[in-house]
Amino acid sequence: NPVQSAEIPQFIDVQVTCSSKEIAKQVATAFPEAYNNELLRVINLDCVEVVYDATDGQLIPRSRDITLLKALAVGVVISIFLVLLAECLDTKIKTPEDVEKYWDLPLIGTIPMDDGKVKGRHAIQK
Template identity: 30%
Template sequence: MENTMEKQPVNLNTQDAEMEIDLLEIFYLLKSKWKEIFLALLVGALIFGAYHTFLVKPSYQADASIYITNTESALSFSDLQLSSALTDDYANIIKSRTVLNRVIEELDLNLDYKQLAKLVAVSNPDSTHIVDIKVTCDDPEMSRNITNALLNISVSQIYQIIGSGEPTVIDYSVAEAVQDVTPSLFKYLAIGGFLGACVACAIFILQMLMDGTMKTEEDIDKYLHLPVLATVPYYNEKKGK
């Protein structure tokens, strides 16, 4: 038992040393293949850059906001608490099928309510009484028109359903406030280059792990644990001799 206990730490240290050597092999492998990895980076960036240039459509975002509270001049603390608790309900009403279909009919959009819902984002910033409505599409004028139509129809619908007070409009969407939110070319180039380099590294590492041939004296000592008695140098005979 004592001999067995004495051998266990030695085996663990040996395994750790072999793991360190494997990591070093991977490092030196990737270092020796830096040209191929850099080329893969350029190819990946070029592919994603071409995709951005020719296939990615521009995106424009228009926004509007409403304030949720009673219309009475005197507001109690309980009224403010109720307005805050109902903010999520108001957001669900804004994106309801009824409201979206009315927007489609008013603007004569070539969309169904599911497609329109994907263009609309409703949020409540920092748990306030404000509800923000954002519409993103490939036409700046259309995004603004949809936002304003959605704002007007949802305000009326909220009042019909809740009945405690009509929400107050803070901001309508205007042309100068519409933002271009198209992802930048640099972002696509960076993502493409990173993915290209990662794919190249993965291929080289996989090839190394699947290669079971012995190439050096160190490989024989490491994997077979046998002494090397002699080596034969490689002779590269030149053509014509």
């Protein structure tokens, strides 16, 4: 006696997404027949059977795409991080207090910035 394999039916759940409920129902109704015709053409097998009829469709609300908002938030966070990192790694001496802070030396004096008002014999003659 050859061993016969038990045939296990396979179910395909078809869901159609469309902007119109009527068109979605028509497509879901026509799909099994078109699938069966294709099986007949390719492997000469007529085995598709409709278990449940197509139901009336329901509109699924469109979800909001927040990818751009997420990318913007990530960009802001990374920018803030880079600014804080640059500030922490900056060791330039900009104020008189920085001399005492970085070198532990007392400040003796400062030289003012030259704003172009030179006096004396090095002054530009007009």
